[in-house]
Amino acid sequence: xxxxxxxxxxxxxxxxxxxVAVEDANFQIKDGEFVSILGPSGSGKSTILxxxxxxxxxxxxxxxIEGNEVVGVPPFERNSNMVFQNLALFPHLTVAENxxxxxxxxxxDKETRQKRVSEMLETVRLEGYGDRQPDELSGGEQQRxxxxxxIVNEPAVVLFDEPLASLDRKLRQHMQFELQRIQAETGIxxxxxxxxxxxxxxxxxxxxxxxxxxxxxxxTVEELYNAPMSQFxxxxxxxxxxxxxxxxxxxxxxxxxxxxxxxxxIELDAGGRNENxxxxxxxxxxxxxxxxxxxxxxxxxxxxxxxxxxxxxxxxKSRMFRGNEIxxxxxxxxxxxxxxxxxxxxxxxxxxxVHLTWSRAGTYLFTxxxxxxxxxxxx
Amino acid sequence: xxxxxxxxxxxLLLVGIPVGVLLLFFVLPLVIMLWxxxxxxxxxxPYTLENYVRLFDGLYLNVLWRTLTMTVQVxxxxxIVGYTLAYSVVQFSxxxxxxxxxxxxxxxTNYIVRMYALINIFQTGGAMSWALNAVGxxxxxxxxxxxxxxVLIGLAYVWLPLATLPFYASLSNLDTDLIDASKDLGAGPIxxxxxxxxxxxxxxxxxxxxxxxxxxxxxxxxxxxxxxxxQIMIGNVIDQQFNQAFNWPFGAAIGIFVSxxxxxxxxxxxxxxxxxxxVGGDQQ
Amino acid sequence: xxxxxxxxxxxxxxCHNYGPKIGRSTIVIVLLALWLPIVLVVVMSFAADGVLSxxxxxxxxxxxxxxxxxxxxxxxxxxxxxxxxxxxxxxxALATMLSYGVSxxxxxxxxxxxxxxxxxxxVPLIVVGVALALFFGMINVGGGFWSVVAAHVVRTIPxxxxxxxxxxxxxDRSLEEASKDLGANELxxxWNVTLPNIMxxxxxxxxxxxxxxxxxFIYTYFVRGTGMETMPIYLWSRIQHNVTPEVNVLSVxxxxxxxxLVLVAVLLTNISRxxxxx
Numbered sequence: 001x002x003x004x005x006x007x008x009x010x011x012x013x014x015x016x017x018x019x020v021a022v023e024d025a026n027f028q029i030k031d032g033e034f035v036s037i038l039g040p041s042g043s044g045k046s047t048i049l050x051x052x053x054x055x056x057x058x059x060x061x062x063x064x065i066e067g068n069e070v071v072g073v074p075p076f077e078r079n080s081n082m083v084f085q086n087l088a089l090f091p092h093l094t095v096a097e098n099x100x101x102x103x104x105x106x107x108x109d110k111e112t113r114q115k116r117v118s119e120m121l122e123t124v125r126l127e128g129y130g131d132r133q134p135d136e137l138s139g140g141e142q143q144r145x146x147x148x149x150x151i152v153n154e155p156a157v158v159l160f161d162e163p164l165a166s167l168d169r170k171l172r173q174h175m176q177f178e179l180q181r182i183q184a185e186t187g188i189x190x191x192x193x194x195x196x197x198x199x200x201x202x203x204x205x206x207x208x209x210x211x212x213x214x215x216x217x218x219x220t221v222e223e224l225y226n227a228p229m230s231q232f233x234x235x236x237x238x239x240x241x242x243x244x245x246x247x248x249x250x251x252x253x254x255x256x257x258x259x260x261x262x263x264x265x266i267e268l269d270a271g272g273r274n275e276n277x278x279x280x281x282x283x284x285x286x287x288x289x290x291x292x293x294x295x296x297x298x299x300x301x302x303x304x305x306x307x308x309x310x311x312x313x314x315x316x317k318s319r320m321f322r323g324n325e326i327x328x329x330x331x332x333x334x335x336x337x338x339x340x341x342x343x344x345x346x347x348x349x350x351x352x353x354v355h356l357t358w359s360r361a362g363t364y365l366f367t368x369x370x371x372x373x374x375x376x377x378x379x
Numbered sequence: 380x381x382x383x384x385x386x387x388x389x390x391l392l393l394v395g396i397p398v399g400v401l402l403l404f405f406v407l408p409l410v411i412m413l414w415x416x417x418x419x420x421x422x423x424x425p426y427t428l429e430n431y432v433r434l435f436d437g438l439y440l441n442v443l444w445r446t447l448t449m450t451v452q453v454x455x456x457x458x459i460v461g462y463t464l465a466y467s468v469v470q471f472s473x474x475x476x477x478x479x480x481x482x483x484x485x486x487x488t489n490y491i492v493r494m495y496a497l498i499n500i501f502q503t504g505g506a507m508s509w510a511l512n513a514v515g516x517x518x519x520x521x522x523x524x525x526x527x528x529x530v531l532i533g534l535a536y537v538w539l540p541l542a543t544l545p546f547y548a549s550l551s552n553l554d555t556d557l558i559d560a561s562k563d564l565g566a567g568p569i570x571x572x573x574x575x576x577x578x579x580x581x582x583x584x585x586x587x588x589x590x591x592x593x594x595x596x597x598x599x600x601x602x603x604x605x606x607x608x609x610q611i612m613i614g615n616v617i618d619q620q621f622n623q624a625f626n627w628p629f630g631a632a633i634g635i636f637v638s639x640x641x642x643x644x645x646x647x648x649x650x651x652x653x654x655x656x657x658v659g660g661d662q663q
Numbered sequence: 664x665x666x667x668x669x670x671x672x673x674x675x676x677x678c679h680n681y682g683p684k685i686g687r688s689t690i691v692i693v694l695l696a697l698w699l700p701i702v703l704v705v706v707m708s709f710a711a712d713g714v715l716s717x718x719x720x721x722x723x724x725x726x727x728x729x730x731x732x733x734x735x736x737x738x739x740x741x742x743x744x745x746x747x748x749x750x751x752x753x754x755x756a757l758a759t760m761l762s763y764g765v766s767x768x769x770x771x772x773x774x775x776x777x778x779x780x781x782x783x784x785x786v787p788l789i790v791v792g793v794a795l796a797l798f799f800g801m802i803n804v805g806g807g808f809w810s811v812v813a814a815h816v817v818r819t820i821p822x823x824x825x826x827x828x829x830x831x832x833x834x835d836r837s838l839e840e841a842s843k844d845l846g847a848n849e850l851x852x853x854w855n856v857t858l859p860n861i862m863x864x865x866x867x868x869x870x871x872x873x874x875x876x877x878x879x880f881i882y883t884y885f886v887r888g889t890g891m892e893t894m895p896i897y898l899w900s901r902i903q904h905n906v907t908p909e910v911n912v913l914s915v916x917x918x919x920x921x922x923x924l925v926l927v928a929v930l931l932t933n934i935s936r937x938x939x940x941x
Contacts, residue, residue: 088559397820484922489878
């Protein structure tokens, strides 16, 4: 028997007037999973979360929690709890009363309520804070209260609407570990919405990448980072440098690209990775394509590479020291490229003409997003 | 003149003149009124407490009781309608500014005009009578002028816009996420209302209640125009004492008595959290 | 218990489903109730048959001409204008001085002064009206023009101060410091820096003060001598004695003036001021 799905979202579309906030979303979340919905602001990720919570109703489609259809069920009858972006702790109630709130609504008797509240305070490591008012707590402590309030009823799923966004980096990292620990301890399914790829990459088992209301890709963190299906996903999960080009020759082993800096041959036979190289079905000669390179996979050298290894040229524009790495901004004929090299390598000064070569591991070919042709700088 | 002296002189002129005007034309008249209320006739008549004792005659107790009943009824009616209105404007509508403007504009039109407008509606053969006949509820001329209900509706009509303002202010300061959070945690709209919305807009609620209760208690124009002789309130008694009976000390005593009640209510309300001076929203 | 519980659950779901509809209906109904009487007055001012028959059979401008021919009514308009036009600048000047003093100087009793300024709104109008009448009677001044103006100033100061004071409080004082740093004295600074910045609030406060004064009835009713018949007083005596169709016209004049003034005040500041949120 297959494991049960905590959440099933099927063909969900949400329109606000003429604006399509979410378009035909489909995904399932398994019991006990930690899933992130990642997307830029306005991509519809919060709308999905609010539809699962019951604050918005899908225009079409269905949402099931633990196998039960919930569209039309009001939020107060759903087995989900939310951690709000601004936390939404009740200012007129103490920490303990905030946590107790959900239990009270569920008509749990007083003795059990008190027991559960003190257990929760222990889980989120706030023993002794029960009688304080929320505004007497620090940002991190308030996060813990909001979390305790959301998990005390042991809901099927806890929904997070970017609650960590307001914390400083150090506290945020600490809270990420805490979230993972508490999720592991309680086994409750977590669905976390964020625009911050670092948070999504570091805390979740799987990610759903969203753009302009449409799901771009769903997969584990590794799948999405290493095998992005579109330039948007690749770009969103790490920086990307794009070389606009046109396919002039396409064979089983090679694809030849025509760029404004001559032709580049890309080998299509190396083990395992070539399938990810071209994602667009029906890619044909004469079609535009972007050759995309990850900053870490580019190396800089002052001499042109030998034996026909493909390369492009540029000029060092600026240099930033980042501990064990050096980030270069390279002026190329298309755009400014970000290149990251080990700090141990020879350091290049501004204005140095360089040749950029790359390893196949960090190379992707993407069809330009529909309509938006890459705009090369005039050579 | 030293810098310090100039500082104090400036302060004295800037603050002293307006405060002096208020002391002369507001505080002093009230003090004179208090002084007069202890006289048996116009001074130099002897001092007496008779004017205050007389307040507790059956006749005036009756009027006081009617005034109190009216105040409670108007306040309850205005609070329920005004709060519902403010809540709906904040929660369920988008053109908040326009709606708010439409609510307060009538408040800035002339009081007497608004009373006259209601007379047009309430009088026998007036607009209400016409409407009731038109829909077939009645088949004869109808009027409700000079009734308790006419005064009640009239006062509610006048004070509703004013009370809606503090209700609106505190409700719009209330974070909508708190309402969502409550529903998310299993509380329905009704439970959410009394466990989150109401406690968090308490100050605005009290301020609104005060803004209705005080002027209603001192009402004089509305009962005179819509209530006639049968529905007089304590304000009308003051008017009668001044303009018909010419018993100024007794009129002064009633005025002082009304002010005392207002001050006591105000004191109580600041104790329980209402902020009449700010008439603002709740701080969270 | 469970029957009660499920009934309550049903009620909660009903509120969830129909709450917004009920709320929006409330807005519509209340706005209708607030505006219908006012609209009726306007309609009746065009009624050919006069005041008593509703609905009007024919519409006419006749009563507007009758109104213009009515010396008592026209003179009440002028009296009101005179009182309001004299009282408003006094009120604005006093409220501005007070606001400047309270916001720029540190002294004890500030909150007492703010309380004093608000008090005329709180004490029932009839009490102050009677007290003022007593006061003017005792000092043998009577109910002439200046007595009525003084009453109007007391009545309007709180409204002007409620608008002007918050603006002074939130005004960026570093601008004043910059001006003084550049060599301007306090008066020059006030004139060239402070005043232009708070002018919209002063004008709005003035318009509201004028509106309140223009509409003022109770203070005037008690204070006034026989010569001082303002528009609200005239309206009051017409309604009390014999309602003539010009009363409708006079009401329309009131409505138009008051609504225009308040709309201008709203444009000059913002609506939140009018809701008395600071």
